[in-house]
Amino acid sequence: xxxxxxxxxxxxxxxxxxxxxxHDQSRADFLRTAVVGSGALVALFxxxxxxxxxxxxxxxxxxxxVLEYLQAAFYTEVERIGNLNGPLxxxxxxxxxxxxxxxxxxxxxxxxxxxxxxRFDFGGATESPERFRRTAVGFEDLAVAAYKxxxxxxxxxxxxxxxxxxxAVEARHAAWIRRLxxxxxxxxxxxxxxxxxxxxxxVRATNFIATTRSRRSPRYTG
Amino acid sequence: xxxxxxxxxxxxxxASFLRGATLGGGLAAAGVVLASRPERAGSAPxxxxxxxxxxxxxQVERLQAAFYGEAFDNxxxxxxxRELxxxxxxxxxxxxxxxxxxxxxxxxxxRFDFGRATTDPxxxxxxxxxxxxxxxxxYNAQAPNLTDAALRxxxxxxSVEARHAAWIRDLxxxxPAPDAAEPxxxxxxxxxxxxDTGFIR
Numbered sequence: 001x002x003x004x005x006x007x008x009x010x011x012x013x014x015x016x017x018x019x020x021x022x023h024d025q026s027r028a029d030f031l032r033t034a035v036v037g038s039g040a041l042v043a044l045f046x047x048x049x050x051x052x053x054x055x056x057x058x059x060x061x062x063x064x065x066v067l068e069y070l071q072a073a074f075y076t077e078v079e080r081i082g083n084l085n086g087p088l089x090x091x092x093x094x095x096x097x098x099x100x101x102x103x104x105x106x107x108x109x110x111x112x113x114x115x116x117x118x119r120f121d122f123g124g125a126t127e128s129p130e131r132f133r134r135t136a137v138g139f140e141d142l143a144v145a146a147y148k149x150x151x152x153x154x155x156x157x158x159x160x161x162x163x164x165x166x167x168a169v170e171a172r173h174a175a176w177i178r179r180l181x182x183x184x185x186x187x188x189x190x191x192x193x194x195x196x197x198x199x200x201x202x203v204r205a206t207n208f209i210a211t212t213r214s215r216r217s218p219r220y221t222g
Numbered sequence: 223x224x225x226x227x228x229x230x231x232x233x234x235x236x237a238s239f240l241r242g243a244t245l246g247g248g249l250a251a252a253g254v255v256l257a258s259r260p261e262r263a264g265s266a267p268x269x270x271x272x273x274x275x276x277x278x279x280x281q282v283e284r285l286q287a288a289f290y291g292e293a294f295d296n297x298x299x300x301x302x303x304r305e306l307x308x309x310x311x312x313x314x315x316x317x318x319x320x321x322x323x324x325x326x327x328x329x330x331x332x333r334f335d336f337g338r339a340t341t342d343p344x345x346x347x348x349x350x351x352x353x354x355x356x357x358x359x360x361y362n363a364q365a366p367n368l369t370d371a372a373l374r375x376x377x378x379x380x381s382v383e384a385r386h387a388a389w390i391r392d393l394x395x396x397x398p399a400p401d402a403a404e405p406x407x408x409x410x411x412x413x414x415x416x417x418d419t420g421f422i423r
Contacts, residue, residue, distance in 0.1 A: 098402040148377045151373070157366050164377070164380070165403040165405075167377065169384070169401065171385050173388075173399055175387075179389060185386075186385035186389060188313075191379075193378070
């Protein structure tokens with residue numbers, strides 16, 4: 001039950017568009033460090049200079065912002081459609097407010113460097129309680145794993161403290177929705193991180209990011 | 223005796239602990255505000271600081287492990303709360319073993335007295351909620367002071383503590399995620415809250 005299990009398994013390039021700049025940025029960072037260092041091994045383990053650290057932190061914050069945009073939009077749409085009741089409705093309302101607060105925090109911190117909000121199409125995932133539960137479990141577990149991988153890479157102490165404060169809240173969300181979905185709120189004694197590539201693959205597989213500059217039409221098979 | 227020595231040990235770098243805690247506290251007070259300071263702490267993380275911090279969180283992990291172990295063994299906590307005591311207890315014992323191995327030399331554990339908290343369901347919920355919230359917030363306040371390697375491990379533990387906290391809070395009928403950003407607790411606050419439980423002899 002830990003892995004994402006979404007109904008639609010199509011991909012599009014919108015998220016890649018949204019984060020392509022980040023990839024380029026970190027690759028540039030890496031190259032610059034490698035040139036400055038006396039050898040590849042030294043360069044890999046050297047602490048980045050301030051400017052480089054800041055650039056990398058901005059990339060990490062923008063990556064987190066994309067995940068928060070996705071979650072916030074999801075819960076907001078769920079609330080607007082209004083098909084949930086009882087504990088599930090309460091969960092979606094409280095968690096949605098948290099995710100929107102996270103979006104605001106990242107946008108405020110990033111200012112003009114913040115990536116734009118992608119357009120989303122959640123299909124039917126925001127409409128039925130059953131699909132909401134399944135999707136929310138996937139989102140929350142993914143967010144926990146993503147923050148866990150990114151937080152230790154952050155150089156700014158303040159951003160690190162903030163990322164950890166959000167990471168723990170995402171873990172609370174995950175346990176909460178898992179219990180409401182009838183699965184164990186916690187699996188192992190040590191949670192696993194998920195790197196950027198793995199997270200992007202999972203997000204793209206949902207097909208929730210609507211193509212903004214459409215070069216391809218969505219592929220529906222069957 | 224060992225609880226005292228742990229306190230003394232943790233106090234050595236109180237200034238740095240507090241620095242981390244203040245940041246987290248400010249975050250929580252303002253909703254979520256990501257402050258921008260370019261670098262990590264002036265005093266660099268080190269193996270010695272890692273050991274101090276791990277010794278500090280070990281006392282919380284030991285308290286949790288003993289608590290759930292006793293609740294499970296007593297057999298008076300039944301149903302899903304008993305399942306929670308089993309699963310969470312397993313995790314806390316794994317955390318204790320991991321930290322003790324990592325430290326090599328850890329202070330001797332204190333003795334605990336949980337009173338009714340391991341037999342009475344309402345007292346069990348209240349105690350579990352408190353010690354899980356303390357655990358999450360103790361780790362979060364200290365994590366920015368860790369070396370990168372120790373931070374990677376602590377991050378794998380703290381989210382598990384947060385899951386435990388949400389689980390027992392939901393069972394107890396209180397909001398599993400009360401804040402948009404997890405508040406951090408200074409070492410003094412953690413020590414005060416631990417003392418306040420009355421569980422440590």
